[in-house]
Amino acid sequence: MQEEYNQNQCCGQDEQQKQEDIREFGSTKPKKDIQIVSIIGQIEGHNLLGPQTKATKYEHIIPLLTDAEQDDAVKGILLILNTAGGDVEAGLALAELVRGMRKPSVSLVLGGGHSIGVPMAVSADYSFIAPTASMTVHPLRSNGLFITSQESFAYFLKMQERIINFIADNARIDAKQVQTLMNNKNQLVDDIGTVLTGNEAVQAGIIDAVGGLGDALEKLKSMQK
Numbered sequence: 001m002q003e004e005y006n007q008n009q010c011c012g013q014d015e016q017q018k019q020e021d022i023r024e025f026g027s028t029k030p031k032k033d034i035q036i037v038s039i040i041g042q043i044e045g046h047n048l049l050g051p052q053t054k055a056t057k058y059e060h061i062i063p064l065l066t067d068a069e070q071d072d073a074v075k076g077i078l079l080i081l082n083t084a085g086g087d088v089e090a091g092l093a094l095a096e097l098v099r100g101m102r103k104p105s106v107s108l109v110l111g112g113g114h115s116i117g118v119p120m121a122v123s124a125d126y127s128f129i130a131p132t133a134s135m136t137v138h139p140l141r142s143n144g145l146f147i148t149s150q151e152s153f154a155y156f157l158k159m160q161e162r163i164i165n166f167i168a169d170n171a172r173i174d175a176k177q178v179q180t181l182m183n184n185k186n187q188l189v190d191d192i193g194t195v196l197t198g199n200e201a202v203q204a205g206i207i208d209a210v211g212g213l214g215d216a217l218e219k220l221k222s223m224q225k
Contacts (some may be wrong), residue, residue, distance in 0.1 A: 005204060009198050009209070010149075021051065022040075026031045026086065026106045027100060028106065029082040032079075032223065033045065033073060033075035033076065034074070034075065034076050034078055034217070034220060034221075035064075035068040035071075035076070035077050035078070036078045036196075037061060037064060037065065037077060037078070037079050037080070037100075038056070038080045038081075039056050039061070039079065039080070039081045039082070039083050039094075039117070039120060040054060040056050040082055040083065040225065041054030041082075041083060041086075042056070042083065042084055042085065042086035042087075043056055043058060043083060043086030043087050043090050043091045043094070043112045043116060043117075043184060043195065044056065044086060044087060044090070044217040046087060046089070046090070051128055052146060056083070056086075056089070056168045057175065058073065058090035058091070058093060058094055061094055062093075062094070062133045064089065065077070065094075065097050065098065066097075068101075068103065069101050069102065069103055070126045074103060075103065075104070075108070075210060075225070076103055076104045076105065076220040076221070077098070077103055077104070077105040077106070077124070077221060077225050078105075078106055078107075078108065078216060078217065078220055079098060079102065079106070079107040079108070079120070079121075079123075079124050080107075080108050080110060081107060081108070081109050081110065081112075081113045081117055081120060081121055082109075082110045082111035082112060082113075083112065083113060083114065083115075083116075083118045083120070084112060084114050084117070085115025085117055085136075086115070086116060087116070088116050088140060088159060088163070089159075091115075091116030091117070091119065091120055092116065092119060092162065092163065092166065094120060094123075095116075095119040095120045095122075095123040095166060096123070096166075097124045098120070098123040099166075102157065104125050104220060104223035104224060105123075105124040105125050105126075105220075106124050106126050106127070106128065106216045106217075106219050106220040106223070107120070107121045107122075107123070107124035107126075107128065107211075107216075108124065108127075108128045108129070108130070108211075109127070109128070109129040109135065109201075109207065110130050110133055110217040111130075111133055112133060112134050112135065112136075113129070113133065113134075113135045114136040115136060116133060116163070117135070117165045118135055118136075118163075118167060118169050119163055119170070119208065121135070121165075121206070122167055122170040122206060122207075123166075123170060125137040125220055125223065126208050126209075126220075127206075127207045127209075128207065128208065128209055128210070128211040128212070128215055128216045128219070129180070129201050129202065129207045129208070129209075129210055129211075130198055130211075130212055131198040131199065131210050132197070132198065133198050133221060134195055134196060134197050134198075134201075135195070135196045135198070135201050135206065135207075136193055136194070136195050136196075137178065137181040137182055137193055137194050137196065137206075137216045138182055138191065138192065138193025138194075139183065139193065140156060140159055140163065154214040155216070163186060164178045164192045165177055166181070166207065169205050170207055171205075171207070172205035172208075173204060173205035173206055177204070177205070178223045179187065181193070181194040181196075181204065182194070
C-alpha cells in the first residue's frame with residue numbers, strides 16, 4: 001500500500017510539474033525526440049508587459065532552446081507561433097538562436113506570425129503556415145517619441161536593416177522585396193505595411209509551404225538523422 005501511495009504521489013508531482021512547464025514556458029519535456037517550443041501572444045523582452053497581456057518571455061525560451069541543442073535525445077525542434085510581435089531585440093535574438101542550432105527545426109505559423117514574428121518563422125530550416133493564418137510585414141516601430149537625434153535615427157534604421165537582411169537570408173525573398181512589403185501604402189488604412197495570408201506568404205517567398213501540425217511533424221521527422 002505504501003509503495004502504491006508513493007507511486008501515485010510521484011505521478012501527481014510529475015503531472016503538476018508538466019502543467020507548470022506549460023504555463024511558464026509553453027512547453028514540456030520533449031515528446032519522444034521532438035522539442036516543441038511555443039511563441040504565444042507578445043514577445044516580452046527587456047520590459048515587463050502588463051498582467052492582462054498574454055506573453056512569451058524570451059528569458060524562458062533561450063534556456064529551453066540551449067538545453068534542447070545539448071540534449072542527445074532531442075532530434076528536432078518544432079517552433080509553433082501565434083504572435084502579434086513584441087520586443088524587437090528579444091524576438092531577433094530568439095530567431096538568431098534558432099538559426100544557429102545544429103538540430104533540424106521546423107516552424108508552424110498558426111493564427112498569426114506578425115511583426116518580429118516574421119524573422120522568427122523563417123529562422124527554422126523549413127517553415128509552414130496554416131491556410132487561414134496571416135503575417136504582417138511592416139517597418140520598425142516604437143512607442144512614443146523615439147527619434148531625438150541623428151544617432152538615434154541611425155540606430156533605428158540599422159535595426160530595421162538587420163531584420164530585413166535576416167528575412168532575406170533565411171527565406172526565398174530578397175531584401176528589396178521585403179522592404180517593398182514593409183513600405184506598402186495601399187493596404188492598411190492607418191499604417192503602412194502588408195498583411196499576407198497563408199498562400200500569399202508562400203507566394204511571396206517568406207514561408208516554404210502551407211500546412212498544419214501533421215505536415216510540420218512529418219517534415220521534421222524526415223529531417224532527423
